[in-house]
């Protein structure tokens with residue numbers, strides 16, 4: 337009985353968890369309006385002494401409103417100590433030999449749209465914005481409505497500082513921005529939810545199948561245990577061999593209520609704890625089946 341209750345409660349808690357999962361899955365679906373994220377490969381080239389150093393890395397992400405195009409040029413900083421290009425009058429220290437250039441701008445101070453427009457008005461062919469200090473190399477797709485004609489990518493703060501220091505030392509740095517790979521965070525989120533859901537379903541079925549046959553098994557085990565206890569209790573009950581002259585042999589006394597035979601000398605009788613006695617051959621099978629005294633119903637396991 338208690339086992340059945342446990343099974344039922346496991347059952348209902350698994351069902352409620354399943355229900356919550358399905359709701360989570362449904363709630364996660366509207367997320368699918370989120371756009372795909374495109375990474376940007378940056379091929380950074382600069383000259384140190386007479387060595388040309390070139391490094392390629394998937395170090396940026398395209399802004400949400402950026403054209404997905406290859407763009408290249410010399411990397412140029414805003415003039416002055418402020419690198420955020422929020423001032424509409426910001427000038428860029430564009431090298432004379434560069435016909436195509438990319439503005440390297442710090443995040444913050446104003447909107448992405450604002451600073452991208454400032455650089456675009458000065459003739460930049462692309463904008464690279466680096467993240468806040470302390471964010472390591474974390475990047476995200478920027479939102480910059482209204483600047484759809486110019487490529488804008490975000491790079492991590494560490495990469496941005498590296499470039500900034502090189503250029504501030506007077507190194508001529510060029511970058512080729514290439515379209516990298518597409519990521520669909522909402523898709524992986526959806527797939528994850530689906531997998532979780534399937535895993536939960538499988539786990540539920542597994543639990544269900546594992547629990548159900550255990551109920552009859554354990555009740556069989558319980559019954560076997562009781563039978564063993566009864567046998568043991570019977571073995572502990574007193575036995576007596578009737579002899580000539582015993583008062584049980586008086587014809588006026590009761591006969592055995594199991595077989596209705598009268599008691600004779602040399603009969604083996606078993607005496608229960610309630611003091612009732614019967615032929616051993618009659619009472620043992622009865623007790624195995626009923627556990628109780630046929631006269632007063634007292635339970636041999638309880639006394």
Ligand SMILES: *[C@@H]1O[C@H](CO)[C@@H](O)[C@H](O)[C@H]1NC(C)=O
Nearest residue numbers: 379380381390391392510512
């Ligand atoms: C990076 O750009 C440089 C200069 O344009 C070029 O020589 C080099 O092959 C490029 N590297 C890669 C890995 O594309």
Ligand SMILES: *[C@@H]1O[C@H](CO)[C@@H](O)[C@H](O)[C@H]1NC(C)=O
Nearest residue numbers: 415416423424425426427428
């Ligand atoms: C940018 O250059 C123009 C013309 O040379 C100058 O008038 C302006 O003040 C400069 N802007 C800044 C922010 O220094």
